[in-house]
Amino acid sequence: MVIRMAGEFNVLEHELVPEYHLLSEKEAEKVLKQLKLTKDQLPKTRITDPCIRTLDAIVGPVEEGMVVKIVRRSSTSGVSICYRLVVRG
Amino acid sequence: MMVTGVTKRISAIKFAHLSPDEIRKMSATKIITADTYDDDGFPIDMGLMDPHLGVIEPGLRCKTCGKKVDECPGHFGHIDLAMPVIHVGYVKDIKKLLQSTCRSCGRLLLTGEQAAEYRKQRDRMEELGADMLDASMVSKDAAKDASSRTSCPHCATVQLKITLDKPTTFREEGHKLTPKEIRERLERVPDEDLISLGMDPSVSRPEWMILTALPVPPVTVRPSITLESGDRSEDDVTHKLVDVLRINQRLRENRDAGAPQLIVEDLWELLQYHITTYFDNQTSGIPPARHRSGRPLKTLVQRLKGKEGRFRSNLSGKRVNFSARTVISPDPMLSVNEVGVPIAAARELTVPIRVTDRNLAIGKEMCSRGPAPPGEDYRPGVNYVIRTDGRRIKVTDKNAETIAEGIEPGYMIERHLMDGDIVLFNRQPSLHRMSIMAHEVRVMPYKTFRFNLCVCPPYNADFDGDEMNLHVLQSEEARAEAKVLMRVQEHILSPRFGGPVIGGIHDHITGAFLLTHRDSKFSREETLKILEKVNIPDVPESDVEVNGKLYWSGKRLFSMILPKNLHMTFKSSICSRCDPCKKEECEFDSFVVVRDGKLITGTIDEKAIGAFKGRILDKLSRDYGPDGARAFIDASTKMSIGAIMVRGFTTGIEDEDIPDQAKREIDDAMVQARMKVEEHISAYRRGELEQMPGRSIEETLEVEIMKVLGKARDTAGQIAGRHLGMENSAVIMARCGARGSMLNLSQMAGAIGQQAVRGERLSRGYWNRTLPHFEAGDLGSEARGFIENSYKSGLSPTEYFFHSMGGREGLVDTAVRTSRSGYMQRRLVNALEDLKVMQDGSVRNTAGTIIQFMYGEDGTDPTRSVQGDAVDVDDVILCVLGNKGEHIAKVQEKGVVSYGIQDRDLLETPEEPESEEESDFDMSGGEEG
Numbered sequence A: 001m002v003i004r005m006a007g008e009f010n011v012l013e014h015e016l017v018p019e020y021h022l023l024s025e026k027e028a029e030k031v032l033k034q035l036k037l038t039k040d041q042l043p044k045t046r047i048t049d050p051c052i053r054t055l056d057a058i059v060g061p062v063e064e065g066m067v068v069k070i071v072r073r074s075s076t077s078g079v080s081i082c083y084r085l086v087v088r089g
Numbered sequence B: 001m002m003v004t005g006v007t008k009r010i011s012a013i014k015f016a017h018l019s020p021d022e023i024r025k026m027s028a029t030k031i032i033t034a035d036t037y038d039d040d041g042f043p044i045d046m047g048l049m050d051p052h053l054g055v056i057e058p059g060l061r062c063k064t065c066g067k068k069v070d071e072c073p074g075h076f077g078h079i080d081l082a083m084p085v086i087h088v089g090y091v092k093d094i095k096k097l098l099q100s101t102c103r104s105c106g107r108l109l110l111t112g113e114q115a116a117e118y119r120k121q122r123d124r125m126e127e128l129g130a131d132m133l134d135a136s137m138v139s140k141d142a143a144k145d146a147s148s149r150t151s152c153p154h155c156a157t158v159q160l161k162i163t164l165d166k167p168t169t170f171r172e173e174g175h176k177l178t179p180k181e182i183r184e185r186l187e188r189v190p191d192e193d194l195i196s197l198g199m200d201p202s203v204s205r206p207e208w209m210i211l212t213a214l215p216v217p218p219v220t221v222r223p224s225i226t227l228e229s230g231d232r233s234e235d236d237v238t239h240k241l242v243d244v245l246r247i248n249q250r251l252r253e254n255r256d257a258g259a260p261q262l263i264v265e266d267l268w269e270l271l272q273y274h275i276t277t278y279f280d281n282q283t284s285g286i287p288p289a290r291h292r293s294g295r296p297l298k299t300l301v302q303r304l305k306g307k308e309g310r311f312r313s314n315l316s317g318k319r320v321n322f323s324a325r326t327v328i329s330p331d332p333m334l335s336v337n338e339v340g341v342p343i344a345a346a347r348e349l350t351v352p353i354r355v356t357d358r359n360l361a362i363g364k365e366m367c368s369r370g371p372a373p374p375g376e377d378y379r380p381g382v383n384y385v386i387r388t389d390g391r392r393i394k395v396t397d398k399n400a401e402t403i404a405e406g407i408e409p410g411y412m413i414e415r416h417l418m419d420g421d422i423v424l425f426n427r428q429p430s431l432h433r434m435s436i437m438a439h440e441v442r443v444m445p446y447k448t449f450r451f452n453l454c455v456c457p458p459y460n461a462d463f464d465g466d467e468m469n470l471h472v473l474q475s476e477e478a479r480a481e482a483k484v485l486m487r488v489q490e491h492i493l494s495p496r497f498g499g500p501v502i503g504g505i506h507d508h509i510t511g512a513f514l515l516t517h518r519d520s521k522f523s524r525e526e527t528l529k530i531l532e533k534v535n536i537p538d539v540p541e542s543d544v545e546v547n548g549k550l551y552w553s554g555k556r557l558f559s560m561i562l563p564k565n566l567h568m569t570f571k572s573s574i575c576s577r578c579d580p581c582k583k584e585e586c587e588f589d590s591f592v593v594v595r596d597g598k599l600i601t602g603t604i605d606e607k608a609i610g611a612f613k614g615r616i617l618d619k620l621s622r623d624y625g626p627d628g629a630r631a632f633i634d635a636s637t638k639m640s641i642g643a644i645m646v647r648g649f650t651t652g653i654e655d656e657d658i659p660d661q662a663k664r665e666i667d668d669a670m671v672q673a674r675m676k677v678e679e680h681i682s683a684y685r686r687g688e689l690e691q692m693p694g695r696s697i698e699e700t701l702e703v704e705i706m707k708v709l710g711k712a713r714d715t716a717g718q719i720a721g722r723h724l725g726m727e728n729s730a731v732i733m734a735r736c737g738a739r740g741s742m743l744n745l746s747q748m749a750g751a752i753g754q755q756a757v758r759g760e761r762l763s764r765g766y767w768n769r770t771l772p773h774f775e776a777g778d779l780g781s782e783a784r785g786f787i788e789n790s791y792k793s794g795l796s797p798t799e800y801f802f803h804s805m806g807g808r809e810g811l812v813d814t815a816v817r818t819s820r821s822g823y824m825q826r827r828l829v830n831a832l833e834d835l836k837v838m839q840d841g842s843v844r845n846t847a848g849t850i851i852q853f854m855y856g857e858d859g860t861d862p863t864r865s866v867q868g869d870a871v872d873v874d875d876v877i878l879c880v881l882g883n884k885g886e887h888i889a890k891v892q893e894k895g896v897v898s899y900g901i902q903d904r905d906l907l908e909t910p911e912e913p914e915s916e917e918e919s920d921f922d923m924s925g926g927e928e929g
């Protein structure tokens, strides 16, 4: 799913960068309902973050208020999933 | 969010300046005279002790509010100053204002556009919710921009350079500005320009930073004390105010009488000095005001600032009642849950008991004993009785009987500490939660707090003069909570690494080793001596018979304190990691096998019962709970102490004795090493040394030399080690993990080896050499800090010096590390203190926002996990199937850990958590000295 952009390094391909998934409005709602959270209780990530900008270039426009799912390797649980709210910055 | 029951809540606090009008308005009286009391001892009206300012003498009433001592909060007065005076606390702001505003029209020295730009920046920051600090940066920039201008953009007046002569003198191109002139200038600054400079003109005007009226604090803030002689002694602040009033009076008289300008100016300056020191008596640039005795006065800033100031000493930290502090000492006969409290302390520390129908008789009896019950045995008495109306009555020997008769349900009695009371015990620095634990009291004779040695590691305590604190809990809820959450036995496993922090140390481990190593056996008397300590009444059947005499094996005795169905297999500390491991047949008896609660083979040492490493402690606290683990620790302490006392154990310098032949061998090895180093050096000088990849030729030489010398030290250690066998006490301690290491021993018996600073051989001191004893450029082993001698043989003068150099680095490192890690801990604690794990396993802050979706990502409490895993499958198999399960549960296997596969030997204890071995015997000398 990751496409290299012309002459640019794709940060999402770096082995130290975790997987990023953009959630649709519906998916985000489902996740929030599941976790019994409101959007403002989620951890944040800036829209200017290189990962978010790359995501924006690959899977379409990422806007303020959208939720991304981040999957990373964990030394304690194998895989750990977390969600972040995209904010201005 | 609605919080019920709260009728008033603070949404914000705003700081502003007091205007002279406000000072006068809030004043209860004007102060005009420097005298305090008249000849009859009554306070003078409009003096510094005016009764309008509040009451400090009991019985009198306040003239302002009519209330009594403790009810009247005190009221401010004021002094009208004859001439304006600068407030020292604001000189920086005054300077900023003077420099950034016009000397004639008072406008900010910025054009309209510039000012608008700064205002816009401010608004934007406010919108983004930036904090005060960021906002103040903007105004600072504006002020800097403005003060760099040389002429006013509004009236074109040329600006002169303003300088500050510390602490309070302003000069304009050398010409002195009086506070009056400054005040006039500040008055001219228009309100809208102040906003750009970060002031809110609706509450603070800059001219208020120049005082024309001085508030006089209430007498309650500066109470006078009546000495035994009947003389009054006034507070330092009062003394200072007297000075201010005197000079103020003289200044007014001189000015009104039209005295020469010079005299008026001198008095004005003197008034400025007194008011400056009234605020801060440590202002740099002026001598501090002193008491008649020569002691500097403690004025307003001194009351607040520093460690002894109001903030750090009275608000952040307070003294507490029902606490005690004394020296600690060990007592292996106490349970880990207990603490020995000296009688003298127990009689001072009290527990409040509410009298009910059911404890009425006991309460009366206890009270009738009074505050110091006589008799050999300790019996708790009562210090105070609190009646139903709240009156507190001190119990004395005389009134004890009378008070006891009057006790009825509803009374509270404060009885002495007695056995079984729950108290909190603490040793500073309190770095982790195990630094404060709940103990059960055992009242004992003598003057020290005593506790089981197994509790030393969590407190990091030793007995070289350490003191500890004890707090007596005062409510039933607190006691219940402490007992459930804070008791020592609940903290055997550390949350840091999931292993035991409470466990055997030193002789405890040596004792267990002597008890269980190989086929150690004990005669009937010895066995009884040991078992008597553990309080096991039934002597088991003997299992060893030699020449018709009955003996009990140490392994049999140790098995008696193990739970009946315990299954364990692991390698002990003394294991020499032979390859392949002979397991049960290990010739060093280092393969521990426990089946059905019986120790079959193996030696019990640090790996079994030691703090941080004890496998048995680990297993017991997981499988048998805190109670089971505590019972085992208590029993094993007593049994080990019993064993070591029966066997006897000592160590001395003779333990490092080696035969002359060995000494000669070591000398030979040293000579050879020295020659080899010389060879390398000459090869280097000839340019024949083969350069190592990635290293310069000099580095290559150093590496080669270090290699040779390292090997030489090891060789010396090995030669010495050949003569240090398991019959040697020092070796026993090192091998079983009680104290010291084989390296320590080889440095004592063999050679100390290379001294290093910053990981390199010593090289600095004199020009191109370490000491004048050597030639410049000497790279040889002796010249660069290699010590061929041992601690026992003694060091040569140069070696001694080199050793000191290496030792110094260690000391500096520790000093630097402790201060730095202390500050880091403080910052971490401040950042993390209000996070908590919620019911759903997420970690959140007080606002409810997520910090971690699942605690530790796996939601596992390290103290409840088995080396990080929620379940130990092998252990379950072994428990269910017993010995039959052994072929299924692979003892040595490839553990799959998350993404990566790691080789791990399950019989090995994972890497020791405490990497740094602290030494009590370092060269720094005693800490209490």
Ligand SMILES: [Mg+2]
Binding pocket: B461, B462, B463, B464, B465, B466, B927
């Ligand atoms: Mg100490």
Ligand SMILES: [Zn+2]
Binding pocket: B053, B054, B055, B062, B063, B064, B065, B066, B067, B072, B073, B074, B075
């Ligand atoms: Zn009053």
Ligand SMILES: [Zn+2]
Binding pocket: B102, B103, B104, B105, B106, B107, B152, B153, B154, B155, B156, B157
């Ligand atoms: Zn001007």
Ligand SMILES: [Zn+2]
Binding pocket: B575, B576, B577, B578, B581, B582, B583, B586, B587, B588, B590, B591
């Ligand atoms: Zn072995």
